[in-house]
Every structure is written in C-alpha cells, then in structure tokens.
Amino acid sequence: MFRRPPPPPVDPLVLPNLSGTYIGAPRSAAGLMRPGRPAHPAALPPPHLRHYYGLRDGQYDDSLYLQGGAHDAQRLRDALTADGFTIDGPVLDFGCGSGRMIRHLTGVSPQIWGVDIHAEAIAWAQDNLSPPFDFALTTTAPHLPFEDRSFALIYAGSVFTHIGDLADAWLLELRRILQPDGRLYISITDAQTLAEIRRIQPQHASHQHLAALDRDTSYHTQDWQMLMTRSGPWAQRVIYDRDALTQRLTRWFDLRRVIPQGYGWQTVLLLRKRS
Numbered sequence: 001m002f003r004r005p006p007p008p009p010v011d012p013l014v015l016p017n018l019s020g021t022y023i024g025a026p027r028s029a030a031g032l033m034r035p036g037r038p039a040h041p042a043a044l045p046p047p048h049l050r051h052y053y054g055l056r057d058g059q060y061d062d063s064l065y066l067q068g069g070a071h072d073a074q075r076l077r078d079a080l081t082a083d084g085f086t087i088d089g090p091v092l093d094f095g096c097g098s099g100r101m102i103r104h105l106t107g108v109s110p111q112i113w114g115v116d117i118h119a120e121a122i123a124w125a126q127d128n129l130s131p132p133f134d135f136a137l138t139t140t141a142p143h144l145p146f147e148d149r150s151f152a153l154i155y156a157g158s159v160f161t162h163i164g165d166l167a168d169a170w171l172l173e174l175r176r177i178l179q180p181d182g183r184l185y186i187s188i189t190d191a192q193t194l195a196e197i198r199r200i201q202p203q204h205a206s207h208q209h210l211a212a213l214d215r216d217t218s219y220h221t222q223d224w225q226m227l228m229t230r231s232g233p234w235a236q237r238v239i240y241d242r243d244a245l246t247q248r249l250t251r252w253f254d255l256r257r258v259i260p261q262g263y264g265w266q267t268v269l270l271l272r273k274r275s
Helices: 062-082 119-128 168-176 189-201 205-217 242-249
Strands: 091-092 112-116 134-137 151-156 178-190 226-229 237-240 253-263 266-273
Touching: 062 178, 112 119, 112 205, 112 242, 119 151, 119 226, 119 266, 151 168, 168 178, 178 189, 178 253, 189 205, 189 253, 189 266, 205 226, 205 237, 237 242, 242 253, 242 266
Parallel strands: 091 112, 091 151, 112 134, 151 178, 178 237
Antiparallel strands: 178 266, 226 237, 253 266
C-alpha cells in the first residue's frame, strides 16, 4: 500500500507570520532537568550563549566579549549624560541575552531587569547574574509582564534589527511600560550601517542577503522605508530608512539624539516618552 511520506519538519521560528513563540532550552524526548543553582556562579556564559559577541577569527575571545559589553554600556551612559538625563527608577534591558551589557550596569539603578526570548540564555543569567539583576523569559508576542510606567530607562541593543512586522507594536509596548519623561535607547540598521559594513567587511553575509532580496524586489531602484531579509525572529535582518522611521516614531516619542555607530555598526536612537 502506498503511503505518502510525512512532510519535512518545520522550524516554528522561521515561520514569517508566527507570533508568541520563544527559543526553548534543549531537551530530550523525555523532557528537561534544570540543575540547581551553581555554588560558584560562572564568570562568563558558554560560547553558544554569547550570540556571536566576542567572536574573532572563528574563536570566542573572553576579553573581547567583556570589553564589548563594557564599551556598549559606557556608550549608553554617555548618551544619557549628554542628554542631561539621570536614571531615577528601574531599568530594563530588552533582549538581554545572557547579560552581556547588563553585567556592566551595577549601581546604575537599584532594580534592573533583563528579558529575552532565548530560554537557555535567560536560565544562565538567572543562575549566574541574579542577584543583583532580575531576568524573565518572554516571547515574540508584543507583551511584557510589567505594569504601566514601570521603567525610567529601557534599552535594546541589536533587537529591532531582528523585529519585522511587529516592530510598531513592540515600540508601543515599551512606551506603555516606560515612565513619563523616561528614555528609550534602541539600535537600528540603516543605510549608514550598511555603508560601514561594506567598508569594514565586504564579505559579510548581509551583502548576500540583500542581494537576494534585491533579486526579488529590485529595491535599489525604488523608494523604500524598510527592508527585511529572510524570515523569523532570529534569522531575519531589518533595515530602515532612518528618516522614515524617525518621522513615525515622533508621533509617540520625542527624538533626543541620533548616534551613528552608537552600537557597533548600528545607529542608536535615543527617545523620550512624552507625558
């Protein structure tokens, strides 16, 4: 008797229209056992939880990982100081991973939260960086488990570079939990970012992704406001026309600063929530 072969497995994280998922911790068919908290917390996350930060010549460099996190945390501090903003309340690291930046913000606020969709990274951070920080696993659905006006500062490094169709909903969710006059610090990929990548790394994979998109859309001959290469919350890359994005954002926020290369190659936008 002829039997049709089963369809190939589908990775839910590459479905372009799926919301409300997360990257689960590895488990066997029998389930998952999370070990007890370590008696001696690890100094650094294992390489597979570093999300390519600190990678040089195919190898993870511990010093580079730490220096990069400290540098980006200092850029955040510098931007707030230049804006005359003093943190007077809780802080949220939106898309914290395993705490690369948050670990360098001790003393900035008595309460600092980190959230991410990567379960294993959050579990590592909970076991090794808490206290003093708090962490929670969230999903790709634009909702966070915090009350209105909970945070004085929210920052997101290389997060909106991966959020496609739901970016506006996420920005409004962050606005909901931001205090009046609070600051939102986000990085984006824009034309200036692409030019910097072309200058420094002409073999970077992003060029191939954009070339494939151009073959499908001929975007380089058209007026565009946003590009998305590939699909899914992990693999996709989002590129903005900066002027078009900031024009839309100023309906909800005051734009305080634009910082080219404020987060690696990416451009940083510093926004203020209106009362």
